[in-house]
Amino acid sequence: MPPLPMTKEEYESQVRLLIGHRIADVRYHEILYTDESGAPTAEPKWNQNPAFDSLDYGLDLDFDDGSMCHVTWGAEFEHYNLSIRRAPQQYVGTIRLWTVTHESRWQPSIGQPIAAVDVYWGWVQYKGDSKRVEYPQSLRLTFESGAQVYLSALEVRDNDFHMGCMDHVTIFFDGVIAEEYGAWHPGSPHRAA
Numbered sequence: 001m002p003p004l005p006m007t008k009e010e011y012e013s014q015v016r017l018l019i020g021h022r023i024a025d026v027r028y029h030e031i032l033y034t035d036e037s038g039a040p041t042a043e044p045k046w047n048q049n050p051a052f053d054s055l056d057y058g059l060d061l062d063f064d065d066g067s068m069c070h071v072t073w074g075a076e077f078e079h080y081n082l083s084i085r086r087a088p089q090q091y092v093g094t095i096r097l098w099t100v101t102h103e104s105r106w107q108p109s110i111g112q113p114i115a116a117v118d119v120y121w122g123w124v125q126y127k128g129d130s131k132r133v134e135y136p137q138s139l140r141l142t143f144e145s146g147a148q149v150y151l152s153a154l155e156v157r158d159n160d161f162h163m164g165c166m167d168h169v170t171i172f173f174d175g176v177i178a179e180e181y182g183a184w185h186p187g188s189p190h191r192a193a
Contacts, residue, residue, distance in 0.1 A: 005076055005077070006076045006077070008121070008134065011076065011077075011084075011119070011136055012119060014084055015084055015117045015119060015139060016117065017086075018069065018084075018114050018117050018141065019114050019115070019116065019117060020113055020114065021061075021063040021064075021065070021067070021113070021114050022063060022064045022065075022111050022112060022113050022114075023061050023062070023063060023064075023106070023109055023110055023111070023112075023114075024062050024063060024064040024101075024110070024111070025060075025061075025062040025099065025101050026059060026060070026061060026062070026099070026100050026101045026104065026106045026110075027059060027060040027062070027097050027098065027099050027100065028044070028046050028053070028055050028058075028059050028097070028098045028100050028104075029055065029057035029058050029059065029060070029072075029089065029095050029096075029097060030044060030045060030046055030055055030056055030057060030095060030096050030097075030098060031045075031056040031057065031093070031094075031095060031096075032093075032094040032095055032096050033045055033096075040096075044096070044098050046098065046100075046104075047103075047104070049156065051172075051174075051177050051181075052156065052170050052171060052172045052173075052177065052181070053100075053104055053105075053170070053171040054155070054156060054168070054169075054170050054171075055168065055169045055170070055171070056168060057072060057089075057095060057169070058070055058071050058072030058073070058089060058169050059071050059072075059151075059169065059171070060088065060089075064111070067086070068086070068087075068088070069084055069085065069086055070084075070085045070086075070087065070088060070089045071083070071084055071085075071139075071151050071169060072085070072089060072169060073153045073168060073169060077133065077134065077135035077136065078124055078133050078135040080153050080168075081135035081136050081137070081153055082136045082137060082138060082139060082151060082152065082153040082169070083153075084139075104171075105173040106149070106173075108143075108145060108147040109141070109143050109145070109147045109149055112143035112144050112145045112147065113143065113144045114141050114142070114143055114144075115142050115143060115144045116140075116141075116142040117139055117140070117141055117142075118139070118140040118142070119136050119138070119139060120136070120137050120138040120139075120140070120152075120183070120184055120185060121134045121135065121136060121137065122134070122135055122136075122137030122138075123135070136153075137152060137153060137154070137183070138150055138151060138152035138153070138154070138178070138183045138184055139151045139152075140175075140178075140184065147173075148173075148175060149171065149172070149173055150171065150172040150173075150175070150178040150183050150184055151169060151170075151171055152169065152170050152171075152172070152178070152183035152184075153168065153169060154168065154169075154170045154181065154182065154183050155168035155170065156170060156181060170183065172184075
């Protein structure tokens with residue numbers, strides 16, 4: 001079932017629920033990539049670029065209290081915004097799950113309380129329409145330790161072409177790199193906390 005439309009206030013209220021949680025485990029959901037013979041590739045694709053992690057679907061954050069959230073692209077505001085769901089996602093196609101708690105750059109954040117969540121609101125405007133549509137492009141999770149993780153409905157392609165409002169989730173662990181790729185803009189986040 002597709003997500004229902006929501007207001008900015010409802011979205012920000014939803015992301016505020018992440019504050020205080022401690023991440024215990026992280027799983028990435030990725031398309032089942034195959035080689036030229038049709039066999040599944042042995043290695044994941046999410047870690048192909050050393051600057052970020054790149055997912056065609058989304059990720060699960062399991063918290064130490066037994067709760068979880070699934071971060072993916074959605075359509076509560078616009079195709080495609082960053083969507084936060086409080087239940088596991090059921091995908092129609094074949095996917096692979098990769099537990100990345102100790103394999104990605106999440107390690108400094110594991111077990112640390114989420115101290116703040118900021119939302120970067122992007123916008124689109126269609127030709128001939130004077131109205132801008134705002135949508136949640138990215139979240140910045142700031143942990144008690146000071147570590148930050150940026151989650152964005154953004155895709156970076158091989159030639160470094162990058163675009164927001166995509167059916168993709170890219171994870172940045174460095175604010176400068178997140179800004180470089182357009183996943184974050186200084187001075188424009190809205191504090192959800």
